[in-house]
Amino acid sequence: MSEVRDKTLRAKAATRAMNRLTTEQKNEALLAMADALIARSASIIEANAIDLERGRANGTSASLLDRLALNGQRIEAIAEGLRQIVELDDPTGRIVEETTRPNGLHIRKISVPIGVVGIVYEARPNVTVDAAGLCLKTGNAVVLRGGSAALESNRRIVAVMHEALARTSLPPEALQLIESSDRSSVDEMLKLNGLLDVIIPRGGRSLIQNVVQNATVPVIETGEGICHTYLDDEADPAKAEPIVINAKVQRPSVCNSMETLLVHERYAGAHLADLAAKLRDLGVELRGCAKSRTLVPWMGEATEDDWRTEYNDLILSVKTVSGLDEALDHIREYGTLHSECIVTEHAGRAETFLQEVDAAAVYHNASTRFTDGFEFGYGAEIGISTQKLHARGPMGLPALTSTKYVVHGSGQIRG
Amino acid sequence: MSEVRDKTLRAKAATRAMNRLTTEQKNEALLAMADALIARSASIIEANAIDLERGRANGTSASLLDRLALNGQRIEAIAEGLRQIVELDDPTGRIVEETTRPNGLHIRKISVPIGVVGIVYEARPNVTVDAAGLCLKTGNAVVLRGGSAALESNRRIVAVMHEALARTSLPPEALQLIESSDRSSVDEMLKLNGLLDVIIPRGGRSLIQNVVQNATVPVIETGEGICHTYLDDEADPAKAEPIVINAKVQRPSVCNSMETLLVHERYAGAHLADLAAKLRDLGVELRGCAKSRTLVPWMGEATEDDWRTEYNDLILSVKTVSGLDEALDHIREYGTLHSECIVTEHAGRAETFLQEVDAAAVYHNASTRFTDGFEFGYGAEIGISTQKLHARGPMGLPALTSTKYVVHGSGQIRG
Incomplete structure (x- = not known):
């Protein structure tokens, strides 16, 4: 035997x-x-x-x-x-x-x-x-x-x-x-x-x-996380910036860290250059869509593969979108049903995001890094389920x- | 496509x-x-x-x-x-x-x-x-x-x-x-x-x-049911007989019907001949182990295959056992984790059976035919799960x- x-x-x-x-x-x-x-x-x-x-x-x-x-x-x-x-x-x-x-x-x-x-x-x-x-x-x-x-x-x-x-x-x-x-x-x-x-x-x-x-x-099934953070045009920069930095930099090797940043074009026009520079200073390599690169010319180019990659590293793909619908479409296409976040002061759009995004954990104005058994108060964790049967999330x-x-x-x- | x-x-x-x-x-x-x-x-x-x-x-x-x-x-x-x-x-x-x-x-x-x-x-x-x-x-x-x-x-x-x-x-x-x-x-x-x-x-x-x-x-996973009923030596014949007949005869084609009857040797000595005759009169074909056949000589012979077969038909395999332990061993070996029953007036043995038998539903003094969403009061049923993740039973x-x-x-x- x-x-x-x-x-x-x-x-x-x-x-x-x-x-x-x-x-x-x-x-x-x-x-x-x-x-x-x-x-x-x-x-x-x-x-x-x-x-x-x-x-x-x-x-x-x-x-x-x-x-x-x-x-x-x-x-x-x-x-x-x-x-x-x-x-x-x-x-x-x-x-x-x-x-x-x-x-x-x-x-x-x-x-x-x-x-x-x-x-x-x-x-x-x-x-x-x-x-x-x-x-x-x-x-x-x-x-x-x-x-x-x-x-x-x-x-x-x-x-x-x-x-x-x-x-x-x-x-x-x-x-x-x-x-x-x-x-x-x-x-x-x-x-x-x-x-x-x-x-x-x-x-x-x-x-x-x-x-x-x-x-x-x-x-x-546990673990794979291509997590997104969407900065709405009514995002508060005082919340958006620390959330983005935390989700990417605090522990990039884990599944609940952010891999793709989605930014409303108006928010991007006002804040992306500054945010990108801060991320670069923290050692993050940025790869952007064409629109993002017109705003931040030194950014690398994101390919289709980037949207599908869980870097687990200090790399971030960046997409500038026309609004919530495009952000939702992107997450529907490339997300892994793990953790997704919207940063906004607009309650209605936050509700739509939380309702429409199909993921184990959906966040309004908080870092995706919180998807964790200890952070949720369970005192232990055998893994983070990304399937829908039996158990979902931490x-x-x-x-x-x-x-x-x-x-x-x-x-x-x-x- | x-x-x-x-x-x-x-x-x-x-x-x-x-x-x-x-x-x-x-x-x-x-x-x-x-x-x-x-x-x-x-x-x-x-x-x-x-x-x-x-x-x-x-x-x-x-x-x-x-x-x-x-x-x-x-x-x-x-x-x-x-x-x-x-x-x-x-x-x-x-x-x-x-x-x-x-x-x-x-x-x-x-x-x-x-x-x-x-x-x-x-x-x-x-x-x-x-x-x-x-x-x-x-x-x-x-x-x-x-x-x-x-x-x-x-x-x-x-x-x-x-x-x-x-x-x-x-x-x-x-x-x-x-x-x-x-x-x-x-x-x-x-x-x-x-x-x-x-x-x-x-x-x-x-x-x-x-x-x-x-x-x-x-x-x-749903459905497969090789369900057993165990008649303990302290089974009340007034309960045992209707439970056995109901579990086998009322609707033999479904997964919660009984396929194998396990009988304590003392109960078998006193009651098996009578019970077997009643089942035969209801059209049930009986296939027994050697011990059962010494008590009911007209019974057919059960082979190893019989213990593993979900007849879904008016056929019943019968095994006479030395006691609860042998019944538990048999169910552990041949059961499909669906529905299992003990008939006894002995509270301690009932508790042991309910605790030890690994099945979606375990019964004391009731027919296994009750494993059903409507009978459990759920008002509907999408199936009976025989796995342990997500949902178990009706x-x-x-x-x-x-x-x-x-x-x-x-x-x-x-x-």
């Missing part, structure tokens, strides 16, 4: 015991995992050094090496993340609906764990702990398949968590790590209908698209639950 | 107008559709006659011809179904969550239409009206792809509904029927990511499995909605 099938079967077998755990037992297990990560941090850093060395030898970029690297402080932060999950309400076991039918049937719809959750992700070893904590807190078993660049780190981290779990009521087999770095191990996970209840991809576009295109198991713990109808009767039959 | 892509693009274009409709406008449109179906019933019956004639010429079974056949009374019932949908609450536009963050951001999570819903189904033309009504009431555009056996009926029905919609505020283009009876038209729908937001298959196992196995668009109108975060700020940026 393959590693993937074997470990997923073990995870599935563990769901029985997981279903019976109390919130306290799950919390104790998460705290034990956090303590063990701190206690064994030297060992984890040792394993991480092997990954880093191999990465350097393979010519891995400095920014990727930085994402991969662990030290005492980072392990403290990872353990602290688990402790924060402990503090969150347990979303399982809740009565979502309750009714007694005229025939006397008593029907309760109860929130339950999903079952076995598969997570496919890339190099950052903190995801290993974070995803494990979120899935186990919600009573799910979890099968992790991290990137090969972090394999030694992930192995050690999971071994440490397994040791910790062995001293708790939570079955260690509920946490599985696929160690095969072969791409076929991902392909196999994607087809495990009946064993895996859902797969959540976390990573870049190619990882996510591979999962979406090839999975027969249900998927929650996913907190409830996104890791399903429901079940529990029906009590006294001999009722259907007439 | 293919018919499928062209019509789906039109449906998507119509979602803008759909989003702006009030509940009253949607209800007026549904009532206009209902009135038109009645007014034009002669024309619909005429088209249906062509389908029936072709079906007879092709040697279609009498039961399939019956499902396909329309008459005045059936069209009245179909129109009445639309009027019932009008009476239901509109699940869109609801504030699901609302919060103001410490930084002043005002965040509302609002229920919205999903967008464009694809429905792939088989011969029954009533589904054409029912699915259209449910999708339009929830503000969605819908792309219908019915079976070729009902093509003339579906064409005429949709033409009548289009005429009716043209006199209302609801854009007729929100309702699309794929007329190509080529299997490739289904295959094309399954891959329309970005145009179709979800596909819901309604039909038999092979139709559903084709969709699940080949779709890259998100799917809500799906009423809320299953056809998504959510959207609408965020109002006053210039907030992320620190």
